[in-house]
Amino acid sequence: MVKFIHAADLHLDSPFKSRSKMPSNIVNKLMNSTFVAAKRMFDYAIDHKIDFMILSGDVFDADNRSLKSEIFLKEQFERLENHGIFTYMIHGNHDPVVDGIKTSWPSTVKVFGENVETYQAMTSRGENVFIHGFSYYQDESYESKLDQYPTNTRNDGIHIGLLHGTYSKSVRDIGRYTEFTLEDLNSKLYHYWALGHIHMRQTLTEMPLINYSGNIQGRHVNESGEKGFLLVEGDSIKLSSTFIPVQDILFETYEIDVTSVDRMDLYQEVTKFKNKLRVDGRQIVQLIAYYDGDEDIRSTDLFEVINLLQEDEADIDDFIWIDEMKLEYKDAERNALINDIKASFGRNDSIYKESLNTLYMDPKVNRYLPDIEHIDREVLFELGEEKLKLLMRK
Incomplete structure (x- = not known):
């Protein structure tokens, strides 16, 4: 059995959008929300004694990542290290591996390079796990490196692929980095694909299990609903995933x-x-x-x-x-029609007088009416409007 967390698109230190109208207390909580959500995820990993954690790209929001986000993440990785939990991480289009970034992570953190690499892990229960992936390098990458992923040809453990990219049939308005098909992924004969880049939780297939975990904290109205990570459990026969929400806002x-x-x-x-x-x-x-x-x-x-x-x-x-x-x-259409009638005829004296004369010339009606000089024009209009509304509802 194996138990691990699949997360992606943490976007630590995200600048967020449309916050000019917000009071300072809300702005501060919004700016800190990605850190709160990530902290909840790391707490969960430790409390539930997972075997390892997978981060499938865009951990940071930009290649010029802040010192705050680096220090925060290093502290969380050290917490995992103290509990014997390894982390396997790739970089995506928002946080490519660029020259000049020399972050020193704990030895339990394995960061994939620009070419496809494989790490071997062993769970506390003796299960062999092979983890394959690559990081974007320097610039946003549109090229596919799926041909570099090794094919699982032996029954020697659980194989997991990490990929930050775009499903070919996706209709979402996003950058189409490292586009792939299900046939591409299935041909590798892996047990699980841990995908990143799409900020919406989605299962592409059950056998093998291919998941986008979505992001852990929404950043605007187009990223609505609960956000979090996937807890994946099982063996080489079957893996299953459970969504764990951790969003702060x-x-x-x-x-x-x-x-x-x-x-x-x-x-x-x-x-x-x-x-x-x-x-x-x-x-x-x-x-x-x-x-x-x-x-x-x-x-x-x-x-x-x-x-x-x-x-x-x-x-x-x-x-x-x-x-x-x-x-x-x-009933906007009805109200618009009434407003149009009022605007067009409500102050037209000739139409008003003609209508009033017609009313008073009807012998079946005029005996119930007050003297014409006592007619309140505004009251008459209100009665007429109510009658019109009643007729339009029928």
Whole structure:
């Protein structure tokens, strides 16, 4: 049996995006979130006594990695070393191995070079494991080195391939580095492929098990949902993977129904919704509020509501930051038609007088009407609008 962690795309010290509006406490937690998520992963590795850890590229966010990220990672590797846990790491398009970077890792950390290499490991239960991979060197690499991976032709243990690249059938808008097909990977007869580069968890096949682990911390709305790593367990007959979430801040999009667009009512309804979310920890939210009514809200009032919802999070540890909020009308077409009618005819005196005369000339109706000079024009318009809305709902 073997038990290991497969992770990728840690992007330590990521600069993140769209943080100009955020208060300092949220910016600081956002900037530190990749480190918090990584620390949780290393804690898990030690607590669950894994055999080794695999990091499939883009551990750092850029080749000019910060001193903070290097020191942090070295300390975590030393913690693993103290518990006899090895780490096998490749570099990807965001953190290629470049001249001038001379980081000194513990002896238990094996970093693959620019050409395909193989490391042999043995688990505490005596299982032989062969780990194959290569790192990007100098610049972003579009060339495939899959032909350099050795083929497993002997039943001599578990074979694992590390690769930072793009599945040929992927439709995601990403850089297509080291593009591969399933036939390419299957031809090597490995038991597991630990893939990196795609920031979305994905299993390409079950036999053999080929996984993208995704990243450990989302960085913007397009990286929504839980993020973490894969715990892989099994033997040469069958390996299985379990997702372990470790993100510190969740990026998510929600849809809610609101009963009013009065700015006070809207603020209170969204605040109530935020407090329900808060039990699940820190979140950066894109919110779509649906309103099934006819009233409108001025853009300045909506902006004021959003601004106040954001200000409320300034000193809260488990913040729910509304990064963007859109108000959508469930029957926008009906409301647009009514507004168009009001704008086109609502202040047209000749049409008003003609309609009023027609109404009063009907003997079946006029006996129920007040004297024409006592007619309140605004009240009449409101009654007419309600009647129009009722007819349009039928």
